Amino acid sequence: MKHTITVLVENEFGVLSRVSGLFSGRGFNIESLSVAPTLDESISRMTIVTSGDDRILEQVTKQLNKLIDTIKVIDFTGEGEPYVERELILIKVTAEEGTRAEVMRIADIFRANVIDVTPRSYTLEIMGSPDKIAAVIELLKPIGIKELVRTGPLALGRGAKGWR
């Protein structure tokens, strides 16, 4: 099962390899990982998407907690915490005579921005939930995706309260 996990860590060098080492050391794949400092620059926030058997993931979360540099771990999926998830992707799509209008139509529907244009391509910027991202990719595939890059999902708990 897919799990979305947030890890708040000391913003120090080497932390990323400690966290990723916990996954790779157990033969676990990290599907996506995004990391950047928080408002408090001494803390970095990671959002990790991974999948695996619940029992093993419980062990991984405990191990993450055990790292000296880890301040907090939230397994949104495991704990059943309500949360919102958003991802940003940039897609370079083939846009020639016959398809330009179709690409623009899809861009419109998904509220994408066109951020680069050439006579043969459009580059779109799209932000949304994992479902929305998956849907737009499906629609653009037949037209021709030359390249795409995604941030991986970011997650934040719902409600008024912060992680502390």
Next chain:
Amino acid sequence: MKMTGSQILLACLEQEGIDTVFGYPGGTVINIYDDLMKSDKIRHILPRHEQAGVHAADGYARATGKVGVAIATSGPGATNTVTGIATAYMDSIPMVVICGQVPTALIGNDAFQEADMIGITRPITKHNYLVRDVKDLARILKQAFYIARTGRPGPVLVDLPKDVQTASTIFEYPDSVDLRGYKPNYSGNARQVAKAIKMILAAKKPVIYVGGGATLSNADKELITFAETIQAPLTTTLMGMASFPKRHPLSLGMLGMHGTYYANMAVTSADLLIAIGARFDDRVTGKISTFAPDAKIIHIDIDPTSIKKNVRVDLPIVGDLKDVLLKMLKQLKEVPDEVETMVVQTTAWRAEVDAMKLSHPMTYTPSKSVIKPQFVIEKLRELTDDDVIVTTEVGQHQMWTAQFFDFTQPRTFLTSGGLGTMGYGLPAALGAQAAFPDRQVIDISGDGSFQMNSQELATLVQNRLPVKIVILNNNFLGMVRQWQQLFFDKRYSQTCLESPIDFVKLADAYGATGFTTSKPEEVEMIIKKAFATPGPVIIEFKISREENVMPMVPAGAGINEMVLAS
């Protein structure tokens, strides 16, 4: 006053109350060694290999309960520490390892004698640090000692570039540590404890299963009181062995692969298993599906990752053992009548267990013609005091020691359980002897393992450390040979150590003393002679070559499917 990094390091060690360090010099730690000459508070012991230095620091830590300290130079010196660090990590031993590193400006350049120790030791340390600014050094060392010693203990590595050692700053040792990501929980949850008491009072067939955590928590006294209060049979792991006297009427000895018949059968029939600072290692559980099949499991451990890792747990209690045991004892004291009832309702169970002890004792077939290793262990026990410190290497001799040496005091049995490191015992004995110059320290060794760190004879002689080394010589890598005999149709591939060694001459070459015999009737006499000889001594016993460690749970089998004799 401004001090250099290397001076700060030594000042920090003094502040931590470190009196002995084990280390080996080289280019990137030469400044530290220069300053060390001026320190009269810190004794430095020079092993003959960095791996041995780390094992010595480990032996020192296990024997004393203090943090062991080892030093190595960058590159090959540092990589030589890896096996020692992994050994300490697997057995949760508090240790700080200081490694020299190339100057910060050269890091990552494949500089001379550079090795990425932070990367290499990440999975085998509790934490590690690369110090990049001398201003951080005192804080980092304070944290390193704190992390090594608290919670579930473990080794911490500090990588110290040469330019940080020579740079200067004002020295100030912090009074306290504040790590927002590291706050070990010592206090067991009172509600969980109350639930545990309920389960205990309802049990008809309880078994206590004790691991190395009892020693790490210094909770041996509380443990004995607890077992006696509820009158439950108690088995230990290899690591928990010395924390409960084997001759105690409630003792079942060791469980697991080479454990006693009655310990394994008791666990198999139990209706309640109280796991205390033990981590359900696969050597202990055998096939998981048949491990303690009828038992509810209470698991007390300071490290949440130990809980539910391998087995299901009905009641977890996270906390320090001493704290939890004291809370349990307090609650039990409040209900004397119910405890009384529980003790009565478990009478039949104790009788059942005692009957198994009588019907299937831990034995061997004695011999008048060849020396039986088990006989040597029994003789050694007879001729030593209760506070003797025994270390072992890894193999059959280690298991015979666990099975036949009757330990009675905590921190008297030092052995590599988790990693199973051949070559551990001799340097660990060295470290223990350095900590306790007046106690008797014995390394029980195999002919194979001994050769993995035999160079430490020189260190023993140089430092007048009178360790007695007993080599149970079967001219085999015996433990592997046993597996080949039982599971590979006696195909002894690369386990026969051809070209026998003259251990007496070897001892002599180092300036130690050696004795040898192959006659059972001489065993006692030689042990007495060796114990009366000052300084380090090798005592070689040429033992029956194809003796096996029995009983044994074959790999993949349940612990109730033990093979009793081969």
